[in-house]
Amino acid sequence: MACTLSMEAQAEGVETRGVVKNRSSFNPYDNNGGTCVAIAGEDYCVIAADTRLSTGFSILTRDASKIVQLSEKSVLGTSGFQADMKTLQKMLNAKNQVYRHQHNKEMSCPAMAQLLSNTLYYKRFFPYYTFNLLGGLDNEGKGCVYTYDAVGSYERVGYSVQGTGQQLVVPVLDNQLKSASPLLYPPQSTATPLTESEAVDIVKDTMASAGERDIYTGDAVEVVIINRQGIRRETFPLKKD
Amino acid sequence: MMSTSLSGQRGREQPSGAVALDSSAIPAMTLGTPIVAGGESSCSLQIMAGPATRTLDPYVVGSSVLGVKYKDGVLLAADTLGSYGSTLRFKSVERLRKVGKNTVVGASGEISDFVYIMSLLDELTTLDYCWGDGKELSPKEVHSYLNRVMYNRRNKFDPLWNAVIVAGVHGGESYLGVVNLIGVHYEDSHLATGFGNHLARPIFRAEHRVDMTEEEAIRLLEKSLRVLYYRDKQSINKYQLAKITAEGTQISKPFALTTEWSYTAFEDPAKVAVGTW
Numbered sequence: 001m002a003c004t005l006s007m008e009a010q011a012e013g014v015e016t017r018g019v020v021k022n023r024s025s026f027n028p029y030d031n032n033g034g035t036c037v038a039i040a041g042e043d044y045c046v047i048a049a050d051t052r053l054s055t056g057f058s059i060l061t062r063d064a065s066k067i068v069q070l071s072e073k074s075v076l077g078t079s080g081f082q083a084d085m086k087t088l089q090k091m092l093n094a095k096n097q098v099y100r101h102q103h104n105k106e107m108s109c110p111a112m113a114q115l116l117s118n119t120l121y122y123k124r125f126f127p128y129y130t131f132n133l134l135g136g137l138d139n140e141g142k143g144c145v146y147t148y149d150a151v152g153s154y155e156r157v158g159y160s161v162q163g164t165g166q167q168l169v170v171p172v173l174d175n176q177l178k179s180a181s182p183l184l185y186p187p188q189s190t191a192t193p194l195t196e197s198e199a200v201d202i203v204k205d206t207m208a209s210a211g212e213r214d215i216y217t218g219d220a221v222e223v224v225i226i227n228r229q230g231i232r233r234e235t236f237p238l239k240k241d
Numbered sequence: 242m243m244s245t246s247l248s249g250q251r252g253r254e255q256p257s258g259a260v261a262l263d264s265s266a267i268p269a270m271t272l273g274t275p276i277v278a279g280g281e282s283s284c285s286l287q288i289m290a291g292p293a294t295r296t297l298d299p300y301v302v303g304s305s306v307l308g309v310k311y312k313d314g315v316l317l318a319a320d321t322l323g324s325y326g327s328t329l330r331f332k333s334v335e336r337l338r339k340v341g342k343n344t345v346v347g348a349s350g351e352i353s354d355f356v357y358i359m360s361l362l363d364e365l366t367t368l369d370y371c372w373g374d375g376k377e378l379s380p381k382e383v384h385s386y387l388n389r390v391m392y393n394r395r396n397k398f399d400p401l402w403n404a405v406i407v408a409g410v411h412g413g414e415s416y417l418g419v420v421n422l423i424g425v426h427y428e429d430s431h432l433a434t435g436f437g438n439h440l441a442r443p444i445f446r447a448e449h450r451v452d453m454t455e456e457e458a459i460r461l462l463e464k465s466l467r468v469l470y471y472r473d474k475q476s477i478n479k480y481q482l483a484k485i486t487a488e489g490t491q492i493s494k495p496f497a498l499t500t501e502w503s504y505t506a507f508e509d510p511a512k513v514a515v516g517t518w
Contacts, residue, residue, distance in 0.1 A: 026297045028395050028423055053427055058438050061429045083392050083424030126396070 029081050029129045030055055033216025034066050035165030036077035037206055038133040039177065039199045040143035040158050040191045044227040047135035047145075048203045049077045049163075050211065050238060052219040062219035062240065069231060071096055074109040074136035075224050076116070079163030080150070081129035088128050091119055109136030113146040113154060120152035127151050131162040136226055143191050143226070155182075158190035165210030165217045172206055200225065204236060211238040299351040299402040301325050303336045304475045305437030306347035307465055308406045310415045310430045310451050311458035314486035315408040317345055318462045320470075321495050322477040323352045329477060337483045337492050341366045341377040343409045345483040345490055346387075349434040350403035350422065358401060361390065380409025380416035384426065392424030404434035410487050415451075433465075436473045441465035455484070467498055471507075 033054040038047040049066040052059060067077045068089050076092065078085040095115060099107050107115070113134050120128055127150045134146040147160035158179030161169040180188035192199065203223060210217045218241065223234045306319040323331035336355070337347045340362045348355040362383065369377045378386070384407040394400050404421040419434065420426035431445040444465050453461070462482065470476050478500065482493040506513045 026398065026400060026422075028398065028400075030423060030425060032425065053425075055425070060425070060438075061427045063429070064427050081423075081425075083388075083395070083426070086388070086426070087392060087424075 030083075031080060031129070031164070031216075032060070032082040032085075033164045033214075034079040035161065035163040035169065035207065035210045035214065035217045036066060036079050036131075036133045037161050037169060037173075037203050038077065038135040038145040038147075038159060039173075039194070039203060040135070040145040041194055041196060041199055042189070042191050043137075043141060043143065044196045044199070044225060045075075045135040045137060045143035045145060046196070046199045046203050046223065046225050047075050047077050047133060048207055048221055048223040049079070050165075050207060050217045050219060050221050051235075052217060053082060054216050057215075059219075065222055067222055067224055068093075069224070070107075070112055070134075071109075071136075072106045072231075073226070074107070074112040074134055075226060075231065077133045077135070077162070077224075078130050080131045084128040084130050088119065088130055088132075092116065095119070108139050109134070109144055109146075110138055110156075112136070113144075113156070116146070116148065117152040117154045120148065120150065124151050133160055133162050135224070137228075141228065142189065156190065157182075158192050161206075163217075165207075165214040168210045168213055169206045172209065173202075176202060196225065196227065200234075208238060297398075297400075299354075301330055301352045302402075302475070303334060303349045303352055303355070304473055305433055305435040305441065305469055306336065306349050306404070306406045307437050307441050307462055308347065308408050308417050308419075308432045309445065309449055309453070309458050309461060310417050311453040311455060312451075313455060314410045314484065315345075315415050315417050316455075316458050316462060316485075317347045317406060317408050317483040318466055318480055319347050319349070320466070320476050321479045321481060322475065324475045327474065332477060332479065333495065335481065335492075337481050338362075339490055339492065340383055341369065342489060343377065343411055343485065344380045344383050345408050345485055345492065346383070347406045347408070347483070348403045351401070354401040354403050355405075358387070358390070358403065358405065362386075379411040380407055381411065381418070383407050383409070384416070384418040384420065384428075388420045388424060388426045391420050391422060391426075395423045406432055406434060408483070408485055409490075410485050413487065415485075436469060436476075437465070440468050440472055444468065463498055467500065470498070470500065 034050055036049040051063050051065060053061045053064040069075050070092050096107055116134055129150055132148040136144055138144045145157050145160050146154050147157050148154045159173050159177050177192045179190050179192055207221045218238045220235055220237050225232045301323045303323055308317045317337055319336045321333050322329060323334040334352055337345055338359055339345055365378060387405055391401055400422040402422050406419045409416045417432055418428040419432050430451050431449045433441040448461055466480055470478055478497045479495050481495055484491045511517050
């Protein structure tokens with residue numbers, strides 16, 4: 001008899017699935033907005049992100065950092081869902097610490113890039129809704145930027161933008177920074193020819209521009225610069241509207 | 242007791258075809274006990290085991306919680322209503338609760354989930370007490386813990402339907418943080434949940450300073466609570482205020498605020514807003 005009942009349930013499968021779907025208003029994801037920009041130079045890397053945290057038309061806070069330093073040579077900027085961002089940062093920090101204990105050395109930026117990809121893909125079927133930029137210096141001391149999608153596809157590039165201001169900033173950087181095509185043979189360096197201060201200036205300008213039109217970008221920008229001397233952090237204000 | 246009667250009600254709402262998926266309707270279909278005698282394996286539980294839909298929407302809920310830092314610590318405020326849809330179901334729910342000596346949490350959202358959260362936190366404080374070294378979780382640690390609990394439950398698609406504000410003082414520093422049902426969390430010098438995000442925070446942004454006196458901060462909170470009472474249908478004029486300073490924490494007895502309903506905009510809204518009725 002119980003068997004008949006369960007067969008019925010199976011027959012009603014589509015409908016019951018519909019009922020379950022109609023009833024649940026729970027959405028495990030949110031887009032908390034924000035824009036990240038990163039530029040790689042010959043011997044430096046600049047990575048920047050705004051500090052606004054939003055949901056829908058509300059601003060949750062104006063002072064929430066999206067950038068973390070993961071190791072001596074790599075810095076991560078993330079936009080998307082804040083809870084996933086924080087979890088991802090915790091995961092990477094923990095894995096980095098294990099790596100340091102096991103190998104007795106700092107993880108390189110290209111290694112961190114692969115680790116980030118694997119960490120994202122590990123959750124391929126319930127993804128971290130995060131859009132990442134990893135900046136740092138590679139094993140030769142050249143600036144590098146890695147750009148990702150939410151499930152771990154990644155690519156080393158000369159510059160990149162992620163987040164809600166992406167559509168606004170990408171064409172500007174495409175126009176201003178002539179980075180070599182990755183299709184060239186023999187391969188050329190994708191690092192931009194700009195000096196460090198030029199790169200910092202252009203990053204600040206693009207973030208200010210994104211803030212003009214993107215409601216999810218604003219309040220302040222945090223700029224992190226990685227070079228031979230180490231890592232330095234600057235902030236400057238954006239419009240709060 | 243409440244939840245039993247509610248899930249019974251839920252069962253009746255279901256279309257007949259959907260009954261098999263509702264765990265409350267068929268108590269015999271518990272996991273791990275195939276009821277089929279001699280049936281094929283396909284008839285057993287995996288067909289029954291749909292996703293748990295028990296807590297995918299809230300029942301008895303509390304409205305906004307407000308929090309501000311001030312000169313000597315932090316203040317939290319909330320009303321004492323637990324509403325059941327548009328019914329004012331429970332009018333003396335304490336939504337501000339102490340955690341140890343230097344922390345207070347305030348919750349909006351599902352009251353039963355908040356009771357469960359408090360049971361988790363009380364267990365931690367008891368454990369701290371048992372060590373006997375006088376050490377306790379700092380407000381930041383309490384917040385951190387709640388962040389992970391909330392996020393883990395959202396990962397299981399079985400969220401604790403709350404936004405919880407954590408306030409405290411530790412090492413001479415004020416702390417004010419919030420976490421919601423999907424695990425989004427942040428700190429600020431002033432915070433509000435629910436409607437408070439729309440109605441109270443704009444007032445905070447205009448008038449709040451971290452060096453306010455206690456009197457000024459209380460006046461700011463009262464002003465915001467009053468606005469919420471005028472505009473938030475699911476609020477009542479019965480509040481509690483929590484004060485956390487380096488000296489300790491106090492949660493007030495419930496009190497009411499004076500109200501003023503004779504504004505022209507209240508008496509004849511259409512007169513001051515052309516085009517409405």
